Amino acid sequence: MMFLTAVGALCVICGILALLLTVADRYLNDYGTCAITINGGERVLEVPGGSTVLSSLGLNNIFIPSACGGGSSCGLCKLRIHVGGGPVLATEEPHLSAEERRVNVRLSCQVKVRNDMRIEIPDEYFKVKKYRGRVQAIQDLTHDIKLLRLKLLDPRMIDFTPGAYVQLAAPAYGNNPDPVYRAYSLASSPDDSGHIELIIRLVPGGICTTWVFEHLLIGQEISFNGPHGDFRLQDTDADMIFIAGGSGMAPFRSMLQHMKAHGPARTCTYFFGAVQARDMFQLDEMAALEQALPDFRFVPALSAPLAEDDWQGETGLITDVVDRHFPECSDKEAYLCGSPGMIDACIKVLTKNGMPEENVFYDKFA
Amino acid sequence: MKKNPALRSTLERMSPGNLSKDGFLGTDDRPVSEIVAADVAALEALGLDCEQAAELLDELHRKADQGLESPVVCFDGKVTVQGTEVKGGMPCPFGCGVRTHKACIRVRGEGLELVFTPMQVHLVRDHGFFEGRGSPFRMEPEALAALFHLCGTAR
Numbered sequence: 001m002m003f004l005t006a007v008g009a010l011c012v013i014c015g016i017l018a019l020l021l022t023v024a025d026r027y028l029n030d031y032g033t034c035a036i037t038i039n040g041g042e043r044v045l046e047v048p049g050g051s052t053v054l055s056s057l058g059l060n061n062i063f064i065p066s067a068c069g070g071g072s073s074c075g076l077c078k079l080r081i082h083v084g085g086g087p088v089l090a091t092e093e094p095h096l097s098a099e100e101r102r103v104n105v106r107l108s109c110q111v112k113v114r115n116d117m118r119i120e121i122p123d124e125y126f127k128v129k130k131y132r133g134r135v136q137a138i139q140d141l142t143h144d145i146k147l148l149r150l151k152l153l154d155p156r157m158i159d160f161t162p163g164a165y166v167q168l169a170a171p172a173y174g175n176n177p178d179p180v181y182r183a184y185s186l187a188s189s190p191d192d193s194g195h196i197e198l199i200i201r202l203v204p205g206g207i208c209t210t211w212v213f214e215h216l217l218i219g220q221e222i223s224f225n226g227p228h229g230d231f232r233l234q235d236t237d238a239d240m241i242f243i244a245g246g247s248g249m250a251p252f253r254s255m256l257q258h259m260k261a262h263g264p265a266r267t268c269t270y271f272f273g274a275v276q277a278r279d280m281f282q283l284d285e286m287a288a289l290e291q292a293l294p295d296f297r298f299v300p301a302l303s304a305p306l307a308e309d310d311w312q313g314e315t316g317l318i319t320d321v322v323d324r325h326f327p328e329c330s331d332k333e334a335y336l337c338g339s340p341g342m343i344d345a346c347i348k349v350l351t352k353n354g355m356p357e358e359n360v361f362y363d364k365f366a
Numbered sequence: 367m368k369k370n371p372a373l374r375s376t377l378e379r380m381s382p383g384n385l386s387k388d389g390f391l392g393t394d395d396r397p398v399s400e401i402v403a404a405d406v407a408a409l410e411a412l413g414l415d416c417e418q419a420a421e422l423l424d425e426l427h428r429k430a431d432q433g434l435e436s437p438v439v440c441f442d443g444k445v446t447v448q449g450t451e452v453k454g455g456m457p458c459p460f461g462c463g464v465r466t467h468k469a470c471i472r473v474r475g476e477g478l479e480l481v482f483t484p485m486q487v488h489l490v491r492d493h494g495f496f497e498g499r500g501s502p503f504r505m506e507p508e509a510l511a512a513l514f515h516l517c518g519t520a521r
Contacts (some may be wrong), residue, residue, distance in 0.1 A: 072438075073457050075465060091375070094463030176383025183453055201452050204470055204481070205502060207387045209452075245435065247452060258520050275436050303436035317434050340467060341431030341450035365453040365467060 034084075035116045039123070052107040053119065054080070063225045064121070065129040067082070067165065067181050068111035077108045084117030091106050124210060130225045131155060131166075136195065141281035144202040145247060146212065147187070149195060150222065157193040158226075160186060162254035163233065163363065166196065166226030170208035173215055182208040183306075185250035185337070185363065186227065189257035196224075201247040231363040234333060241326065241334040243318060243346050245273035248337035249282065256336075260292045267295040269325065273318030274302055277309035278341055299325065318342075319349045330354030336362040372461070373398070379459040390459050390489075392473045392500025405507050406494040412511035420491030422517060423471075423482055427434035430471045441517045457484045460495075464488050475516055480509055 031049025036056065038044070047056040054064055054077050067074035075095035082104050088096065092107045133150035141147050146309060167181040188197035203209045216222070233240070233255055242252045252270055259265070273281050279302075286298040301314035301321040314321045327333070334350050336343050343362050351357055382389035394401060407415060408456060429440045429451030437448040451469040458464040466484035470511065473480045489495040490505065497504040 057383060066456075068384075072375075072488070073385055073459075073461070074455070075457055075463070088479075090372070094458075094461050096463075108378070172383070174383075174387075176387065178383065180383070184451065201450075203452050203468060204389055205384060205386045206468075210387050246450075303434065317436065319434065339431070339449075339453070339469065341449075342434050345432075345434065363453075365451055 009261060013271075031114045032121055034113050036113065038118070038120045039120055040118075041048045043126075047113055049113050051104075053079070053085075053111045053113060053117070055109075056113050057108065061129065062121070062125060063130060064108050064125060065183075065228055066109060067167070067183070072107060072110050075107065078105050079108050080104045080120040081108075081111060082118045082120065084113075084115050084349060085111050086114065100304055124228070124230070127159075128225055128228060129155060130223060131158065132221055132223050133196065135216060135220045135222065138212075138216065138218060141199065142279055145281060146200050146202075148198045148200055148212065148216075149199075150186075150224075152194050152196070153221065158190070158196060158360075159193065160190050161232045162186070162190060162258045163229065163251045164227035165229045165231075165233040165251075165363075166198070166224045166261065167228065168198065168208060168224045168259075169222065170211040171222075173271070173344070176207055176211075180207050181225075182206075183228070185229075185231075185247075185254070187250035187253045189261060191258065191261050192312065199247045199250040199253070229363070231335075231337070231361065233335070234361065236333065237266060238331065238333045240268040241322065241329065241332055241350070242268060242270035242336075243273070243322060243342075244270075244337040245318065245342075246279070246338075248363075248365075251337055252335070253282070253285075256289050256293070256296065259296075261288060265293060265295055269297045269299060271318050271322050271325075272298065272300045273321070275304050276302060276306055277293035317345075319345045322346065323349050323353065326350075326353055328354055330356070332359070334360045336360065337365075339365050370416075370454065374463050376460055379461065385459055386503075387455065388502050389402055390501055390503075391498035392400040392504060394500060396499030398495070401496075401498055402494045403435070405481075406444070407512065409507040412507060414507075414511050414514055415493050416490050419514065420487050422510075422514050423487045425485060426473055426486065426517075427469070427471050430469075442474075445473060445513075447474075456483065458488060458493075459484065460489075460493055462492070464492070473513065474515070478512055478516065479504065480513060483498070 030299045033046050036045040045060050054070055064077045066077040072091045085106050089110050091110050091266055095107055132153045136151045137149040139147040156235045165183050167183050169179050169181050171179050184198040187199045200212050202213050290296055290298055302311050303317050305311040336346050343364050347360055379385055380390040426447050429438050430447040435450055437446050439446050449469050449471040454468045455465045456468055469484055471482055
């Protein structure tokens with residue numbers, strides 16, 4: 001009997017404590033409505049306090065780049081908080097340099113809205129939207145690269161400059177409890193505004209690419225946000241050199257399709273590097289673009305062709321192939337997409353052959 | 367024992383589906399500190415330390431980079447390396463702020479095959495962490511030592 005009385009008393013005490021916590025949470029953590037002033041008043045949002053800056057902006061259709069969805073692991077969601085951000089948190093510290101702290105850069109997924117704030121974000125973020133799309137096609141390009149085509153559902157159209165990328169959301173699946181976001185360059189023309197195409201390479205152990213390769217089905221709905229990035233053709237009439245292999249083809253495919261539809265018809269040579277014939281793809285499409293664009297030349301090159309590849313085209317590292325074709329390129333522009341190592345190697349060859357480094361534009365994978 | 371917030375965050379980042387599909391701990395239920403201590407001790411018993419191991423992996427990565435995804439034969443023909451890379455970055459699961467690019471470097475040589483990423487080089491060098499047992503990207507100290515001696519012999 002005494003035991004039951006003690007248990008009962010304990011339950012009552014716990015209940016009272018829970019009630020006190022609920023009341024305290026409601027009143028102490030109630031920050032009311034807070035104003036977030038963006039870019040000196042360009043936009044002012046009225047948001048309920050208590051959520052992170054990242055989610056508050058997202059609920060108002062302002063999407064800050066993030067790969068981890070707010071877990072403070074990717075460090076991508078940086079923006080400037082000039083007023084109202086409070087002290088830098090321990091979870092932010094590893095991601096912020098001394099210089100970034102000096103100019104009020106913060107991780108928006110960690111800073112909570114507790115009072116009025118004044119923040120600064122790049123103008124391009126206002127153009128980023130969240131999209132829902134339906135998978136229309138999944139095409140095998142090589143043993144480890146697929147082309148994904150999505151029909152846009154909401155919004156029904158997208159506007160972007162060729163060279164941009166989107167962040168595709170891989171939903172929770174298998175042992176992966178939360179959605180993650182991964183960046184992929186848009187591979188389709190902006191003229192096909194009701195669809196997007198992405199070129200996706202399988203990453204061993206990758207969350208998103210494993211989902212695309214092993215789980216994604218035609219007809220399935222997926223979401224993404226974008227467009228992001230500032231990799232684009234410069235507004236000049238200089239002859240162009242494109243260099244990319246594998247999934248790096250994506251932005252150039254978009255650019256070339258756009259050029260075909262709109263011009264200007266600039267002289268362009270695209271060097272596409274691969275190891276063996278099985279790594280090559282879109283050769284027919286590039287040949288068709290050569291027909292449609294008289295000043296476009298596609299130069300595929302294999303660095304280690306097998307005998308059975310029966311390869312008759314260029315061989316060697318792509319940097320050597322570029323060196324052979326353009327021993328002098330001081331009056332040209334170069335556009336590169338690939339790994340930091342590949343970009344650096346290309347810059348070395350191009351500058352050796354006279355190209356000013358400021359005429360080299362790139363989308364480094366990292 | 368109650369975990370401190372920093373350790374909780376680290377374990378969360380190391381879990382499957384956070385930074386990678388399979389995470390960093392595999393089926394290992396030992397504390398991270400114990401995993402580190404055991405592997406560092408195992409490596410040192412084989413005559414190698416974490417800095418030496420990381421330097422070798424860095425060198426192999428640089429050589430793989432030169433190949434622009436083609437295989438590169440190095441260390442007097444004893445080792446072949448080949449790297450691939452995709453868009454994106456990998457932040458350190460320890461939350462130290464380091465972020466590496468997403469590359470995968472395959473090393474083959476005399477009955478030995480190893481796959482590693484730039485993040486693993488950082489984890490070995492700066493955290494003494496080789497990943498948990500059962501993790502698909504775990505680097506066994508014995509395999510690293512064998513690779514080091516293979517490359518070291520060739521030097």
